[in-house]
Amino acid sequence: MEFNIQALKSELSEKITHKINTKTKPLGSLGKLESIALKISEIQNTLTPKLINPTIIVCAGDHGVTEEGISPFPQEVTFQMVMNYLSGGAAINVFTKQNNIDLLLVDTGVNFDFESHPHLIDKKIAYGTKNFTKGPAMTQKQCDKALNNGAGLVDELQKKGTNIIGFGEMGIGNTTAAAALLCAYTGCTPNKAAGAGTGLDEKGIAHKASVIEIALQLHKELKDPMHILAALGGFEMATITGAMLQAAKYKMTIMIDGFIVTSALLAAYKINNNILDYCIFSHKSHENGHDLMLNYLQAEPILDLDMRLGEGTGSAVAYPIIESAIQFLNRMSSFEDAGVSNR
Ligand SMILES: Cc1cc2ncn([C@H]3O[C@H](COP(=O)(O)O)[C@@H](O)[C@H]3O)c2cc1C
Numbered sequence: 001m002e003f004n005i006q007a008l009k010s011e012l013s014e015k016i017t018h019k020i021n022t023k024t025k026p027l028g029s030l031g032k033l034e035s036i037a038l039k040i041s042e043i044q045n046t047l048t049p050k051l052i053n054p055t056i057i058v059c060a061g062d063h064g065v066t067e068e069g070i071s072p073f074p075q076e077v078t079f080q081m082v083m084n085y086l087s088g089g090a091a092i093n094v095f096t097k098q099n100n101i102d103l104l105l106v107d108t109g110v111n112f113d114f115e116s117h118p119h120l121i122d123k124k125i126a127y128g129t130k131n132f133t134k135g136p137a138m139t140q141k142q143c144d145k146a147l148n149n150g151a152g153l154v155d156e157l158q159k160k161g162t163n164i165i166g167f168g169e170m171g172i173g174n175t176t177a178a179a180a181l182l183c184a185y186t187g188c189t190p191n192k193a194a195g196a197g198t199g200l201d202e203k204g205i206a207h208k209a210s211v212i213e214i215a216l217q218l219h220k221e222l223k224d225p226m227h228i229l230a231a232l233g234g235f236e237m238a239t240i241t242g243a244m245l246q247a248a249k250y251k252m253t254i255m256i257d258g259f260i261v262t263s264a265l266l267a268a269y270k271i272n273n274n275i276l277d278y279c280i281f282s283h284k285s286h287e288n289g290h291d292l293m294l295n296y297l298q299a300e301p302i303l304d305l306d307m308r309l310g311e312g313t314g315s316a317v318a319y320p321i322i323e324s325a326i327q328f329l330n331r332m333s334s335f336e337d338a339g340v341s342n343r
């Protein structure tokens with residue numbers, strides 16, 4: 001599979017920086033809004049960037065490793081939450097509606113037969129992954145299919161003009177898979193990578209770390225990032241990884257959510273590290289281990305609200321701040337326009 005992503009290079013970088021610096025404000029005083037405005041302008045290669053048809057894709061999938069008792073919640077919560085998304089009652093429904101973000105829901109591999117629904121995209125690969133302490137979570141063919149499915153979803157959005165995209169996920173057990181990917185891709189230990197997820201206590205976290213340790217031992221010979229993703233990831237993560245790689249190819253701005261979405265980004269980064277040029281990190285999750293991911297990627301997230309939900313909620317909540325960055329660049333007066341003395 002070819003994911004051709006250009007390193008970000010804009011011949012307008014100096015002009016964009018000049019535009020930011022000559023707005024009626026002390027130099028640098030809009031802080032991170034300035035770096036966000038610069039980055040999006042460079043991605044779009046323009047002095048007047050626009051956010052078009054912002055979309056969050058929520059991918060749902062189940063995990064065989066739930067057999068190991070690594071989540072306080074039962075597996076059926078995955079399909080039940082998909083139903084909740086379809087009725088509009090989940091946190092991601094509320095925040096995307098609040099901020100005028102389109103929401104797409106995708107079944108990538110939930111252990112349930114949904115009736116066909118106009119708002120549920122069927123990209124089901126299987127009824128959940130296999131238990132990765134006993135063998136690979138998915139076959140390479142399944143993983144490739146998920147990557148392709150993700151890329152295909154982004155193809156459709158590109159045709160509609162979408163130029164900013166975020167991702168969310170739902171899958172009971174997926175903090176264990178995300179922590180396993182963190183270990184395999186960065187070399188960190190399960191003790192550091194395993195966190196509370198939906199609410200494990202200390203004992204539960206220690207058990208989760210031991211489950212991850214077994215999986216890492218079993219799959220330790222794997223080096224190729226796609227093979228690691230297939231062995232330890234989930235259908236929702238692989239779909240998101242494929243979608244991210246395609247979004248970067250189309251020069252979309254990619255909003256990165258919490259622990260699980262960042263684990264999908266780690267896979268994408270290992271496949272093509274130019275992807276980081278297109279990413280904006282929306283928040284720092286309270287989940288143990290997200291900090292390790294962010295440090296590894298040298299990322300500075302916009303928000304730190306102790307959120308640890310996933311679903312893309314961090315991106316949905318951060319989106320208005322990204323809008324503010326675009327608004328100040330396009331609408332604020334310069335010192336010259338406003339007749340304000342610069343020093
Ligand atoms: C009601 C409910 C709604 C959620 N929305 C997202 N997650 C989040 O929690 C799950 C991962 O945590 P763990 O690895 O501990 O199972 C994922 O589904 C994730 O999206 C939820 C979890 C629950 C219970």
Ligand SMILES: O=C(O)c1cccnc1
Nearest residue numbers: 258259260285308309310
């Ligand atoms: O940060 C996340 O994405 C997260 C953390 C805990 C549980 N579910 C998701």
